[in-house]
Amino acid sequence: MASSSNSPCAACKFLRRKCQPECVFAPYFPPDQPQKFANVHKVFGASNVTKLLNELHPHQREDAVNSLAFEADMRLRDPVYGCVGLISVLQHQLRQLQMEISCAKSELSKYQNLGITGHGLIAAAANNYNHQQNLGINLIGGGGGVRDHHHHYHHQFFPRDQQQMIRSFDGGNNYDASLLAMNVSANLQLSQFPQPRAAAGDDRRTIDPS
Amino acid sequence: MSHSRRCAACKSLRRRCPKDCVLAPYFPPTNPQRYACVHKIFGASNITKMLEQLPVHLRAVAADCISFEASSRVEDPVYGSVRIISQLQEQITEAQTELVKTKGEIAFHNAQQQQQQQMQQLQMIHAIAQEGEDQHSWLSSSQQDPFPNVNQQLLEDYNYSNTFFGFEF
Numbered sequence: 001m002a003s004s005s006n007s008p009c010a011a012c013k014f015l016r017r018k019c020q021p022e023c024v025f026a027p028y029f030p031p032d033q034p035q036k037f038a039n040v041h042k043v044f045g046a047s048n049v050t051k052l053l054n055e056l057h058p059h060q061r062e063d064a065v066n067s068l069a070f071e072a073d074m075r076l077r078d079p080v081y082g083c084v085g086l087i088s089v090l091q092h093q094l095r096q097l098q099m100e101i102s103c104a105k106s107e108l109s110k111y112q113n114l115g116i117t118g119h120g121l122i123a124a125a126a127n128n129y130n131h132q133q134n135l136g137i138n139l140i141g142g143g144g145g146v147r148d149h150h151h152h153y154h155h156q157f158f159p160r161d162q163q164q165m166i167r168s169f170d171g172g173n174n175y176d177a178s179l180l181a182m183n184v185s186a187n188l189q190l191s192q193f194p195q196p197r198a199a200a201g202d203d204r205r206t207i208d209p210s
Numbered sequence: 211m212s213h214s215r216r217c218a219a220c221k222s223l224r225r226r227c228p229k230d231c232v233l234a235p236y237f238p239p240t241n242p243q244r245y246a247c248v249h250k251i252f253g254a255s256n257i258t259k260m261l262e263q264l265p266v267h268l269r270a271v272a273a274d275c276i277s278f279e280a281s282s283r284v285e286d287p288v289y290g291s292v293r294i295i296s297q298l299q300e301q302i303t304e305a306q307t308e309l310v311k312t313k314g315e316i317a318f319h320n321a322q323q324q325q326q327q328q329m330q331q332l333q334m335i336h337a338i339a340q341e342g343e344d345q346h347s348w349l350s351s352s353q354q355d356p357f358p359n360v361n362q363q364l365l366e367d368y369n370y371s372n373t374f375f376g377f378e379f
Contacts, residue, residue: 043260045253052251052287060288067292071279079260080268083291084275090298097305104312111319 010037015046024053028065036069043072218245223254232258236273247280
């Protein structure tokens with residue numbers, strides 16, 4: 001800990017205060033990553049982050065800080081949609097892939113129906129699997145227009161019963177997911193997203209610990 | 211009137227809600243939980259700053275997104291909405307694998323079908339060739355013995371009698 005008394009953590013440096021040995025930020029905001037704390041401070045505020053970290057077990061704090069840093073970074077890049085923009089893009093991607101899988105399986109079933117494989121059960125299994133794919137994590141809405149998509153988008157965001165959050169998210173406004181996709185920065189790197197339950201080391205844009 | 215019409219933010223902050231309150235349009239008093247989450251995670255001044263820097267026509271969407279992130283974080287203090295991103299990434303990877311596998315199976319069946327068609331064509335060609343060979347062999351054999359069933363002695367006798375008497379029958 002001798003080094004911490006010589007080099008304050010990024011948080012204490014930013015806040016221009018003495019970095020105490022028991023500083024709650026020090027393990028997660030090293031001095032060589034000043035931007036990480038600057039972003040988190042700008043979006044969430046130091047006191048809110050302190051409160052959040054104090055409510056968690058020590059072994060959870062690193063992941064929490066990294067995910068907060070990621071959210072803060074996303075929000076600064078996209079002040080309107082933040083993380084939600086990326087979620088929308090990924091949902092769209094997943095939906096496209098599921099459609100492609102559905103088309104491919106339907107094409108495959110033609111061969112099976114012709115008896116080339118000779119296994120009718122495979123066709124049934126494929127159709128069943130295809131149906132299950134669409135249920136998935138319930139994050140993907142159905143088709144239809146924007147309004148319909150809006151409805152499904154909100155209800156599908158929460159796999160658990162979180163109707164109150166859905167209503168609050170809606171806020172009575174027309175939420176257009178297509179606008180989300182348009183507003184996301186083109187420089188986003190999908191590989192850098194933090195992975196839950198993994199130890200996170202460096203972050204900046206590489207919150208992904210793997 | 212301003213007391214009863216205070217937005218959820220001003221109510222929570224126990225202050226008067228001015229007519230030009232930045233937060234009032236997006237945090238109605240009918241939904242106190244929405245503001246409570248946002249206040250806990252981001253804080254009143256941060257929210258106000260974030261919304262103020264945006265054009266008015268984008269503030270509603272921004273407030274919705276901020277509310278969503280805040281409520282996700284309240285529900286999951288470690289990962290918040292980042293968990294959804296992770297799960298989506300995972301699902302995308304699985305879907306990509308599934309798609310590649312299915313396309314591979316289609317390609318396999320296509321190749322099998324083509325092979326079967328080629329084999330059928332070869333069989334047809336072979337059948338035609340065989341038929342042709344059979345006809346050829348029939349013709350060849352008929353030239354060597356035009357009357358395979360006729361008694362050869364009788365033929366010889368006929369030819370002798372024709373040539374000995376010098377005239378033809």
